[in-house]
Amino acid sequence: MKKQITISVNGEKHTLEVEPRELLVHVIREKLRLTGTHIGCDTTSCGACTVLLNGKSIKSCTVLAIQADGKEVSTVEGLATAEGLHPLQEGFKENHGLHCGFCTPGMLMRAVELLEHNDNPTEEEIRWGIAGNLCRCTGYNNIVKAIQYASAKMRGEETPSTEPEFV
Amino acid sequence: MIPATFDYAAPASLEEAFSLLEQHGDEAKILAGGHSLIPMMKLRFASPEFLIDINNIPGLAHIKEEDGYLKIGALAREADLEHSELIRSKYPIFMDATKLIADPQVRNMGTVGGNIAHGDAANDHPAVMMALRAEVVISSAEGQRTVPIDEFFYGFYMTAVQPNEILTEIRIPVPGAGTGNAYHKMERKVGDYATAGVAVQLTLDGDGVCTYAGIGLTNVNPVPLRAARSEEVLVGHKLDEERIELAGQYASEDCNPSTDLRGDEEYKRAMVKVLTKRMINKAIERAKS
Incomplete structure (x- = not known):
């Protein structure tokens, strides 16, 4: 009962045979070997598996690979370019927006869409914006700062020089 | 967790979808967003034999x-x-x-x-x-x-x-002039189901008399519940504190919440009362602005 699907992942087209019941996250990790996308809770709660599907952030543990047929998928592996890190990656690095790093790929991909809708979000908007992503290390404060840093940088403004908080 | 095996089709028209439904009967499920269905399938609470994905059907996203x-x-x-x-x-x-x-x-x-x-x-x-x-x-x-x-x-x-x-x-x-509405649910954390939730829509005429009231309750009854007595106590009257209090009281009496991790029955009834009053006041505020 396998079906053929074609998905574009980080700009590269892949034609694959999948069973309808295969989840998008499994295809990304196990068939395409892009293991930056993590599986955390496997129950649509933690957001570690967040990728972009046609530009919208989704939890790839709750989408069938076959639903992505003909669509574009973006994963954390596609964020950095030859010129260097994506402003969000730089923000997380500069502001200690991660500790163990498990939630980070999902946080980054969610934040990409958040900044696309709102290029200058308030702290409250950022916190609502990442409500579907759990982090058990940072207490979120430095993640919020990392996203603020990226938002300033992407607007061409000076990046905030606040000291990271250690909690 | 991976769903049990099923077959899948993504028809391009409603007619095609209907004929697939005809063919597979109650073994088929419709897939739209899938965010209730797929979690249930992963947990094997649901194992449909056929999924009909309606996402490729044009004219349904308006x-x-x-x-x-x-x-x-x-x-x-x-x-x-x-x-x-x-x-x-x-x-x-x-x-x-x-x-x-x-x-x-x-x-x-x-x-x-x-x-x-x-x-x-x-x-x-x-x-x-x-x-x-x-x-x-x-x-x-x-x-x-x-x-x-x-x-x-x-x-x-x-x-x-x-x-x-x-x-x-x-x-x-489409609501007429002088209409306001509001919804709130109490949740323990983001993404949780409601401990209790209340939706209110009110229409007020020029004298402040309520000409329409709609009140719906979330997760405090086996099926979604209309708080009919609460609506009746509002329609045809100016909405003073006493009437709003009564509407809240009736909603808390007429629902049928079950005790669970989110709270016991008495607590949920109390929350229905509070939320009903708050949402009525918020709807009035919005109706006037």
Whole structure:
């Protein structure tokens, strides 16, 4: 009962045979070997598996690979370019927006869409914006700062020089 | 967790979808956003033999006003509501509700139609649709029928939608002047189901007399509940503190919450009362502005 699907992942087209019941996250990790996308809770709660599907952030543990047929998928592996890190990656690095790093790929991909809708979000908007992503290390404060840093940088403004908080 | 084996098709028209439904009967399930269905399939609470993905069917993703109705197509996502200028400017109750439904990623997939068609009293849109007196358009190979929201929910996971039918649209009468609405649910954390939730829509005439009241309750009854006695105590009167208190009291008496991890029955009744009063006051405030 396998079906053929074609998905574009980080700009590269892949034609694959999948069973309808295969989840998008499994295809990304196990068939395409892009293991930056993590599986955390496997129950649509933690957001570690967040990728972009046609530009919208989704939890790839709750989408069938076959639903992505003909669509574009973006994963954390596609964020950095030859010129260097994506402003969000730089923000997380500069502001200690991660500790163990498990939630980070999902946080980054969610934040990409958040900044696309709102290029200058308030702290409250950022916190609502990442409500579907759990982090058990940072207490979120430095993640919020990392996203603020990226938002300033992407607007061409000076990046905030606040000291990271250690909690 | 991986769902049990099933077969899948993504038809390009409603006609094709109906013929697949005809062929597979109640072994088939409709896939829209999939954010209730796929988790259930992963947990093996549901194991349909066939999924009919309706996402490739054009003409189902609209959110528009037409012929005196706000029409929400079966494929309109929660995120589409959030980002719709029409909804932002004219239907604040949906802005209240969508913000509290799951999280942004889920709202990018989950549909309003699916939230209702799932038939779960813990979902948020059923109570909102009761407050707004929505109608549900259900289509099949035989044609279309329209079911008032009060007659839509049969029981736990059971609705008026039959195995050969698809929910295709929700219609909400465009509210007249002097109308305000509001929704809030108490949740323990983001993405949780409601401990209790209350949706209110009110219309006030020039003298401040209430000419319409719709009140729906979330997750405090086996099926989504209209707080009918609360509505009756408001309509035809100026809304003073005493009437609002009574409306809250009736809602808390008429619901039927069950004790669970979110609280015991008495607590939930108390929360229904508080939320009903608050949402009435918020709706009045919005009706006047």
